Amino acid sequence: MAQKQQDQELLQYESRIKVPYTWSVGEVGSRFLMELKENRKIWATRCPSCDMVFVPPKKTCTYCFSDIHEWVEVKDEGVLQTFTVVRYETPLIPGKPPYIIGIIMLDGADTGLVHLIAGVPHDKVKVGMRVKAVFEEKRKGHILDINHFKPI
Amino acid sequence: MAQKQQDQELLQYESRIKVPYTWSVGEVGSRFLMELKENRKIWATRCPSCDMVFVPPKKTCTYCFSDIHEWVEVKDEGVLQTFTVVRYETPLIPGKPPYIIGIIMLDGADTGLVHLIAGVPHDKVKVGMRVKAVFEEKRKGHILDINHFKPI
Amino acid sequence: MAKEKTAIVATGQTHHRSSRLDVNGIELIHEAVTRCLEDGELTIDDIDAVVIGNMDHFEGINYVDTWSIDGSGAFMKPIIKVTTGGTTGSTVGHCGYHLVASGMFDKVLAIGWEKNSESDTTAAITTAFDPIWDRLVFAGAISGLAVEAMAYMVKYGATEKDAARVAVRDRKHATNNPYAQLRKEVSIEDVMNSPMLSDPIKLLDVCPRTDGACAVVFASEQYAEKICDRPAWIHGISAKHPYNYLGDYDWEDRLPSMQMASKELYAKAGIKEPLKEIDVMELYLPYSCAGLSWIEALGLCGPGQAPKLLWDGVTDMGGELPINPSGGVIATNCIGATALLRISEAAVQVMGRGGKRQVPDVNTALASGFGGCFWSDVTLLKSTKPK
């Protein structure tokens, strides 16, 4: 690609950095994802010192650096803390805009979960509404084994 | 992808980061590349303070931070300072291994040029041999408008 | 920790554009550095050490510190590269400050830059989210900011029009700044009628993508007044990066990291009533609604009272506390430079070198940085030497 500036061509070199990655989920994260896959259940970990319940689960507490061993099941429904209707397009996201991103505080959890909201007209979504996980029929051990959360 | 550890599946999340880039070559670099393209000539810049001749050209001297305005033509031949025969495969490089990478000090330049060496059996390449640029017939303003350097 | 009194003694920046094809990144950096050295009547030999920062995945350059030496002049000088996302520029500034304040160096050149034209910013920003958990759902910066705006508006009853008032102010101020990228006034209607990107954020509510660079020289007490007749003394800094995942953020409150940072900063500097005691602010407001909730976090007014402050003109040029005389981030956003530009512009105000964008009689200025997962950095500058 070139652009002329007076009598000088100004070149750009176009390329694309493609690096394949295989991120390790680790034992703790894998257990969470396998529960989604095999049992349609959402499990969390609870810090023995400060009682924080983390979804997704953590092996070490962010706040007090304690090792965490206790697993607790949280509900697959909760409260929509906030949301946005995304109307711009980007090649990185599954699905075409407009779609809704929300932060859901599941019953029993102390941290919000970032996920998609669907099954509701865009002008009916409200902060504070209750939503419930809709699981994929075919699950593979992935955060998108929950297809989206829908209002209840 | 999953791997079993005792009774726990260990997941990996496979993905690929693809980010498109368009790097600005800038006025100085563009002039160098356009000379390759249009005139099959290799031009350098010379520092007014320390006399260093830079190929590829620089707008500012690395060593004394002087602004550089003087252009000088260097020869399209020079000395092979060192080389290697690359025998491993990687998707990032044009051409199949084995191929030869070399550093060439062009006559009139003070910095080496990283490029490909070809037109010679692999066991005949020697440090210190003289080589000459072989230009592409179709050139586009790119460092690979020189297809390779060949021994002379 | 701060042993040496430290001041900003020189600043420089490029004329910011959406695309600067005539220079590569190194040459872009060189422009800001040259202007900064000229501003302080310095040469590169006067510089003891360099700190540089950008969001390196935006340009796909992995050794920015060494790669850029022809631009920074750092050949064989101590140099460090720091990158913390949107806060990169304030981290660069704080790093430059610490390198002098700790007593390690006397004159440190701090550089922030970005050549946003070189990549797809949204694609590049997305790689800043955790790959397993957040990256699959969130894309780019706008939706992450939109959920915060939504929570604030719902809780406090602020409107999109209130937010638009911030965009109108910053875009008007930018017309006074010869370096700004977008220098065109817009009306409330223009903002309201611009396309919705991610509810409640519209096109004219958000920052552009910019090619640009900024450089600043920090100097110790021994040198500061020799270089600059009215140096901008650093009276305190604070950096708070308490979140990592969007799910951990407290949506019930207004930018808690800014509350923490400004509280710490005011305590250090003895500031009790920021609205009265601070003469000008250069804030990293990447979108308009931030200009409401975040100034509440800064203690300029109580919860939900920011819209009134805006409509009353308190933060306009000529108001009690002008915010973003430069036009701010909505006018210019060369990301790795953006937060350093805030510090630089705050210093320019203290030095009295702001030209058409100068606020009269600035003795105290505050600069902020924003980035990552709702992080805040703040810096306080004064015309008087710290005790």
Next chain:
Amino acid sequence: MAKEKTAIVATGQTHHRSSRLDVNGIELIHEAVTRCLEDGELTIDDIDAVVIGNMDHFEGINYVDTWSIDGSGAFMKPIIKVTTGGTTGSTVGHCGYHLVASGMFDKVLAIGWEKNSESDTTAAITTAFDPIWDRLVFAGAISGLAVEAMAYMVKYGATEKDAARVAVRDRKHATNNPYAQLRKEVSIEDVMNSPMLSDPIKLLDVCPRTDGACAVVFASEQYAEKICDRPAWIHGISAKHPYNYLGDYDWEDRLPSMQMASKELYAKAGIKEPLKEIDVMELYLPYSCAGLSWIEALGLCGPGQAPKLLWDGVTDMGGELPINPSGGVIATNCIGATALLRISEAAVQVMGRGGKRQVPDVNTALASGFGGCFWSDVTLLKSTKPK
């Protein structure tokens, strides 16, 4: 610049493996940090600040400092991320040292890590070359190293067999190190018969890819001896990164950056005859031939004399100056940790905590880092306090 006497008082590392699927990067970091704190009988509350580093494009993580807090324990502590390619680990170490030596902090945790299993290292390394000029031709680290080996061998008449002797030594030493990834002895023949990758470098001449982490605590004089009965005092550091493009390198000489760095270091520390005065070295030798030309650069012998030193066993365990008791980089290469492991292993030797890999009576140890475009970092540690 160094005001406070500074020592390493605790170290920790993971058991290094080619792939650690049971932990993510954060959890891997946590293992090294936990072992380091245990080694010093410390808790995370004792730590004032954290410095962390890796080659972030290897994992595609862009905010490593904040992203990793559950592993590093840095929540709301001062933390800085540094990345300089292969030298990252030594930059982390030098940064940790400076943060204490400058008087800013008393106890600093320095962490290097890499999860090389998460990406294609060659693809990722290639992005470290300049995109316009060098990246199109060079790919990965090996060919860049091979051209250096070729130049040395041609000039000084060293042979591939001489180089193989280095690989044999390091791989043998690794059998003493319970943390090393590759713990299998090889013969000269094994090396010579292994596949040629890039003339003159063969498979058994080069380092593997590793998942691993390393952590070190630097402490000021006030705390060092309370934490550790025999701290490893830092007597000097030097970092020289003089090149940027491969074409600028001086192929006629042997690693000029190492010559510059070691000369500066020896002058600081008063070392006249390094071979006699230094008891052990942990060197970042990513491939075997580096173990020849680079020890000449370190002044252990004259130009072209390294092969004799190697064959005479001078650098073996039991020799006059053992090099890489840990097995070095050829046995373990978690890149962002690699150069910090050299500092950590040198400290372990000074502390006398090396177990089967301990060299007797170590008072003086040297660690090196290597990276980027033929850069060198060096660190000198002693059992005695600096004057």
